[in-house]
Each structure stands twice: as structure tokens, then as C-alpha cells.
Amino acid sequence: MLVTLKEILSETIEKKYAVPALNGHDFFTAQGCLLACEQMNKPLILMYSGDFTFPYAFRQDVHMRMLLEMGRCSKVPVCIMIDHAGSYELCLQAIHYGCGGVMIDASTQPFDKNVEIVSEVVKAAHACGVSVEAEIGHVGGYEGTPDEGVAKPEFYTKPDEAERFASLTKVDALAVAFGSNHGPYQGTPHLDIPRLQEIRKRVGGLPLVLHGGSGLPDEEFSKAVENGINKVNYISGMQINCANAMRKLSEENAGKRLTSRQLMEVGVDAVVAETKHILEVFNTQALDMQASASEAVTANNYR
Ligand SMILES: [Zn+2]
DSSP states (O other), rough: OOHHHHHHHHTHHHHTEEEEEEOOOHHHHHHHHHHHHHHHOOOOOOOOEEETTGSSSHHHHHHHHHHHHHHHHHSSSSEEEEEOOOHHHHHHHHHHHHOOOOEEOTTOOOHHHHHHHHHHHHHHHHHHOOEEEEEEEEOOOOSSOTTSSSGGGGSSSSSHHHHHHHHHHHHEEEOOOOOOOSSSSSSSSOOOOHHHHHHHHHHHTTTTTOOOOOTHHHHHHHHHHHHEEEEEEOOHHHHHHHHHHHHHHHHHHHOOOOOHHHHHHHHHHHHHHHHHHHOOOOOOOOEEEEEEEEOOHHHHHHO
């Protein structure tokens, strides 16, 4: 069933777990994620992005129907959302398509401008019963700088800013920077857990999001989840592991007949196995939809 971001995260703080936010960029990876969550009876967030998904889609609207239909037909709660939308327009488009959440990223803007942009999106999204995630502080990566792969402490989220940002914007989930980085890491990353604890204290019942999960050791994930993280974005790591499984099959079959279907099968198997693993690491729990039914929103009924 399709649910909103707010609904899918509704029990995460009390029960101290995180919901994985995984790859909705392509059909076969999305299938693997969903198969694993159905087998484990766990909720799933599938994300797409304007930059990475649509250039390769047959048509944007068809890709979105595919994701939404997968969620609609699923036995477990699924939230479809746009990740790192850079504009108000992209968020409106996601709402129009029927997403249960949007992430508006204005984290490179000064504080006041970030608040202004996010507040506009919140106003529109909440009118449609759709939840909003935003980012305060900045999780780096993909910027093409020589020190890429290293989290920069000057961009870490300041706990007092997180508190002010949450109360000014009324967002439903907040991405915070405390040592993670998008894409591969240089060296072993260490999360600033005391900072996360302080942010958790300041924002109370607001779910917190970890971006740049790929490459973090399991122990760091566990510490993050125990100390206040409720959604983990995990994309690159799964794409790499999936590609490695396909590469292995390809190498084993060098010079022999090999089909795209065989490659996709090992790819999906790798995605299923990894999704099951991270569900354990994130301590993801089955969502009690009866309990969160009071949060049911018009958009959800509309779907
Ligand atoms: Zn991110």
C-alpha cells in the first residue's frame, strides 16, 4: 500500500529504528528492494530524482506510474518520493504524480533562504497531504572537488539551527549532516554521534534522515539509528554491489553466451540480499498501520 513519508516514519522514533530509502531509479533494482521488504514484512521508501532517473526513463510519467503501481500493489507500506529536488517546480511535479513525500534540498543556501524555499514547498505539499523532507547543514559529495569523499565539519548541522529550522518550516523529516558523505568515502568515516544526540534532543518528535549511507560500516549505522536516525538513504552502495554481482557473472561467462536477463537476475538477487541485510542493521520494524491510521491524510485516500 502507498503511504506518505510522515506515515511511514510515524513509529520510528518511539521504536528506535530507521526505514531504508532505496533505489527507485530503475525497475529491476526497485523490484529487488520491494521483494526483500515483502519477504521480511518491512516498510520501504523508494526514491527517484530528476537528475538520475528521468534521463534514462522511457517517459517520466510512465516511470512514476511504475513506481506508484509497485507500491500500490505491495503488501507492505511503501512511500514513493523525490530525492534532492532542487526546485519548487520539481516538488509540485512529484505531488502531481502522486508521491507521498518530497525532499526539497536548499541546503547550500543561507539559513533564511533555505527556510523560505522549504516553507513554500511545505505549504503546497501539506495542502495536498504530502510530507516534506528538507536538509539543514550540508551533506557533501558529487561536487568534483579533490577532497571529495571526506565529510567537512564546517558543513555539519548546528543543533540550534536544526531546532529553529524545524519550528519555522514545519517539515516532516529533517536531513542532517554529522559525518556522512554522498558517494564513496576516502578512509573510514566516523559519525559525530554527540552532535546527533544533541540534534535529536532539540527537535523532539521530528524524524531525522541520514544521507550518504553508502560506505558506512554497519556499526556506524547502528550507532546512528540508536541515537536518533529514522530514515537512511542508501543508493550508491547497492548500485555498486549489484553491478559487482553482474560483473562477476559476466567474467565467469567470458566467451560464452550470456543474456541481459541472466545479468538482471543476479542483479536482483544481490539487491534482495543486501536489502535484507540493511533491514537488520537499521533495526527496521513492521509498521502498525492501524496505529498510524489516525495520521491518514487526504492524499492517501485520494490515491
Ligand atoms: Zn542525499
